[in-house]
Amino acid sequence: MTFDAALDGTLMLSDHSTIDEAVAQAGRYEDHGFERVSMGEVTGWNIVPVLTAIGRETGIGISNDVFSPPSRSPAMLAQTALTLHEASDGDYRMGLGPSSPALVERWHSGEFEPALRRTRETIDIVRAVYEGGKVSYDGDVYELGGMGYDRQVPDDPPAIDLATLGPKAVEMTGRFADGWVPQLFTADGLRDRLEDLERGADLGDRSVDDVRVAPLVRTFAHEDGDHARSMARQMVSFLVGAYGPFYGNSVAEQGYPEAVEEIRAAWEEKDTAAMAAALPDEALEALAAAGTPEEVREHYRKLAAIDGVDAVRCAFVAGMSQDDKETTMATLAEL
Structure with missing residues (x-):
């Protein structure tokens, strides 16, 4: 089975004590042939300076996982995207997502709902800024007008990727976004959601082929496969049980409701x-x-073989050493 997809990488910024270290890790991804590198923003660093440094000091494309609208206004998100686009010589993709109630309400002091509507209106406003001139918008969540971006907008403004899980959210992605970054999907679950993505593209009178699909996969290649699985098990179970309700709900719908219930009870x-x-x-x-290594490569090949998948995004497992990361990157470079 061949691998006909791009490789993306993800930085775990909690593993790096300085921005220089994060830039160096992005450079290692580039050396191993990865196309893009992304990172999340939760309650640690503001990732915009980190992405700027990577964009200026390496040749790898940059993305983020994800900015939530309550953390920045839609206009500021557009400004941020255009600035990072400039910093990366036109190779930035902006990742947006509803985030989670805990992060939105307990860290950003915002209101989580209406999450999907807010995300949709944010896309509208960002695209209005991309069009240049004064921006006027009267939505259910946002209302603004009378001002505009005061620099020249490039002919190829940054793409907008969404990190969504449920049927309606993925349909919205297909209808309005340029890319989809799903996480914690089985191969069958991914195929089901790709049908939702295609339905959304049809509703938007677009081609689903224009939506870059890059599933994010927790990845650990090690000669001791049981060791890798043990560490990944801890990470995946934490995401399912403790990282907001949505990952757990999605995994339950993919055929594991009893396991999710048990994991959540243990988290309590x-x-x-x-x-x-x-x-x-x-x-x-x-x-x-x-x-x-071969088991990991086979998993990637199976994902890449799914019709509609354009890239696979490698995300490391918490607790991996630098040697573990090097082995994992080298393993994927052989695809």
């Missing part, structure tokens, strides 16, 4: 060992690429 007791134990081997194998 903050029993991370029990969370990991509750994740079935079958689910781990389907949701993550963890094991021997």
Whole structure:
């Protein structure tokens, strides 16, 4: 089975004590043939300076996972995107997503709902800024007008990718966004959602081929496959049980409702060992690429073979050493 997709990489900024270290890791991805590198923004660094440094000091494309509208106004998101586009010589893709109630309400002091409507209106406003001139918008969530971006807008403004999970959200992605970055999907679950993406593209009178699909996969290649799976199990179970409700809901809908319920119950007791134990081997194998180098490459090949997938985004597992990361990047470079 061949691998006919691009490789994207993801930085775990919590693993890096300085911005220079993060830039160096992005350079390692580039050296291994990865096309793009992205990173998340939760409650740590503001990632815009980090992305700027990577854009200026390397040749790899840059993305983010993800900016939530309550963290920045739509106009500021447009300004940020255009600035990062300039910093990367036109190779930036902006990642947007509804985020989670905990982050929006407890960190940004915003209101989570109406999450999808807010995301849709944010896309509208960003695109209005891209068009140049004064921006006027009267929506259900946002209302602004009378001012405009005061620099020249490039002919090829940054693409907008969405990180969405549910049917309606993915349909919205197909209708309005330039890319989709799903996470924690089995191959069958991804195929089902790609039908929602195609329906959205049809509603928007667009081609789904114009939407760059890049599933993000927790990845750990190690000669001791059991060691890699053990560490990945801890990470995946934490995402399912503790990282907001949406990942868990999605995994449950993909065929693992009992496991999700058990993982969430263990999280209530903050029993991370029990969370990991509750994740079935079958689910781990389907949701993550963890094991021997060949097992990891096979997982990537299967995802790339799904009609509609354009790239696979490697995300490391918490606790991996730098040697582990080097082995994993080298493993994927052989695809």
